Amino acid sequence: MSSVNTLSDTQMLEAVKAAQSKAYAPYSKFPVGAAIVGPNGEIFSGCNVENASYPEGNCAETSAIAAMVMAGVTQINDMYVIGNGEGLVSPCGGCRQRIREFATANTRIHICGPEGVRAVMTIQELLPHSFGPEQLLPANE
Numbered sequence: 001m002s003s004v005n006t007l008s009d010t011q012m013l014e015a016v017k018a019a020q021s022k023a024y025a026p027y028s029k030f031p032v033g034a035a036i037v038g039p040n041g042e043i044f045s046g047c048n049v050e051n052a053s054y055p056e057g058n059c060a061e062t063s064a065i066a067a068m069v070m071a072g073v074t075q076i077n078d079m080y081v082i083g084n085g086e087g088l089v090s091p092c093g094g095c096r097q098r099i100r101e102f103a104t105a106n107t108r109i110h111i112c113g114p115e116g117v118r119a120v121m122t123i124q125e126l127l128p129h130s131f132g133p134e135q136l137l138p139a140n141e
């Protein structure tokens with residue numbers, strides 16, 4: 001558990017809380033917010049969007065990634081996630097793969113609670129031995 005929040009943690013906590021407040025989660029009643037810091041310090045946020053056809057719902061991380069890509073950005077420097085409860089709301093398997101697509105070795109995922117950042121991890125820790133763009137894209141980029 002990390003106990004000290006940096007200035008940017010404080011700013012990002014505000015951003016994820018604002019995103020969480022927009023969640024559409026009438027079925028699970030489990031609102032989640034996510035906020036990405038891009039390579040130039042831009043912030044892209046998203047919330048979970050559920051659906052009466054349950055499997056069609058989107059996670060907050062997925063929504064934030066869509067907002068980032070819509071803005072023309074394809075690199076995640078940091079991802080902040082917040083949910084309710086005591087434990088760690090860490091990205092689901094599908095979202096780990098989606099984050100992986102835009103992550104670098106320096107990307108950090110910050111799992112938050114209302115009081116601050118509870119844990120920080122790398123995508124390598126969340127998704128070891130992962131499959132990624134390097135397998136499919138030419139190396140001469």
Ligand SMILES: O=c1ccn([C@H]2C[C@H](O)[C@@H](CO)O2)c(=O)[nH]1
Pocket residue numbers: 025028030031032047048049050057058059060061081089090091092095
């Ligand atoms: O990291 C997570 C975990 C869960 N959810 C959402 C999916 C669903 O709407 C609700 C309950 O699983 O929380 C997220 O958005 N992100």
Ligand SMILES: [Zn+2]
Pocket residue numbers: 059060061062091092093094095096
């Ligand atoms: Zn997910």
